[in-house]
Amino acid sequence: MKGDILARLRRGEVLVCDGAMGTMLQSMGYRPGEPPELWGLENEEALRSIHRGYIEAGADVILTNTFGGNGIKLGRSGLGERVEEINRELARIAVDEANRSGRAVYVAGDVGPTGEFMEPLGELSEERAIEVFAQQIEALVEGGVDLILIETMMDPKEAAAAVKAARSVCRLPVFASMSYNVAPDGFRTMMGTSPREAVEVLLDAGADGVGANCGDVLASMMPDLIREMRGAGAELIVVEPNAGKPQLVEGKTVFPQTPEEMARSVPAMIEAGANIIGGCCGTTPQHIRLIAQAVREAMGGERG
Ligand SMILES: [Zn+2]
Numbered sequence: 001m002k003g004d005i006l007a008r009l010r011r012g013e014v015l016v017c018d019g020a021m022g023t024m025l026q027s028m029g030y031r032p033g034e035p036p037e038l039w040g041l042e043n044e045e046a047l048r049s050i051h052r053g054y055i056e057a058g059a060d061v062i063l064t065n066t067f068g069g070n071g072i073k074l075g076r077s078g079l080g081e082r083v084e085e086i087n088r089e090l091a092r093i094a095v096d097e098a099n100r101s102g103r104a105v106y107v108a109g110d111v112g113p114t115g116e117f118m119e120p121l122g123e124l125s126e127e128r129a130i131e132v133f134a135q136q137i138e139a140l141v142e143g144g145v146d147l148i149l150i151e152t153m154m155d156p157k158e159a160a161a162a163v164k165a166a167r168s169v170c171r172l173p174v175f176a177s178m179s180y181n182v183a184p185d186g187f188r189t190m191m192g193t194s195p196r197e198a199v200e201v202l203l204d205a206g207a208d209g210v211g212a213n214c215g216d217v218l219a220s221m222m223p224d225l226i227r228e229m230r231g232a233g234a235e236l237i238v239v240e241p242n243a244g245k246p247q248l249v250e251g252k253t254v255f256p257q258t259p260e261e262m263a264r265s266v267p268a269m270i271e272a273g274a275n276i277i278g279g280c281c282g283t284t285p286q287h288i289r290l291i292a293q294a295v296r297e298a299m300g301g302e303r304g
Pocket residue numbers: 213214215242280281
């Protein structure tokens with residue numbers, strides 16, 4: 001009943017993705033330090049209410065709470081034996097909430113970085129990275145996700161390893177999104193990679209879509225970055241900007257951009273070629289609600 005998400009995007013529909021998970025978990029009582037994946041499993045009702053909040057706000061795509069769910073990260077918390085179970089169950093929870101919504105809501109299996117550097121800078125070989133990501137993605141697929149979203153990647157080689165892993169274990173659509181900052185010579189990942197280089201590597205690895213999330217490229221600057229990715233051959237693009245640049249207020253990290261401010265950039269992002277628009281750090285259901293509204297208005301009210 002949902003229809004093929006790639007076909008919908010290729011027909012020109014613009015879909016809305018959800019917002020931040022970490023800050024929402026914290027508002028529900030999660031304390032940084034323990035793995036958010038385990039907390040979500042042990043506090044299932046809280047996690048479900050976050051998914052519901054984004055679905056009710058108008059998200060067409062929600063992400064599983066599995067950003068740090070790879071075997072390297074979970075292994076550091078002594079959860080290496082539970083990688084499959086954790087990813088599969090967290091996927092099932094998101095899929096169940098999507099199904100209950102009565103709307104066409106897609107669940108993206110969220111895959112984040114391992115936190116290790118790839119060879120030759122670090123010790124993570126491509127082979128090992130593919131193995132680690134394949135284990136996580138296979139479990140997400142078992143849990144019933146509709147697509148794979150690899151995100152907040154700094155190193156295109158690591159992102160490419162995740163894309164190849166996804167390709168090796170499933171036939172689902174695969175999106176790979178890098179985190180860019182604004183450098184003196186243009187947009188760059190922390191590793192110094194340009195959008196053009198990253199897009200080429202990701203498309204080569206077999207990604208259906210590419211994108212940008214987190215980092216310090218604000219919603220208002222995203223149109224320029226989207227045009228660069230398009231120029232490098234990207235057909236489908238997902239963007240999830242943060243709610244502004246983090247500020248330290250009384251010892252707490254605050255993302256200052258209001259839902260209204262972020263939503264104002266939506267028409268320009270669509271104009272530049274964004275296919276899926278959501279939010280990263282600091283965004284809330286209210287941000288997503290106004291982004292969804294702005295998408296509907298920009299598309300001439302054709303979205304229900
Ligand atoms: Zn972020």
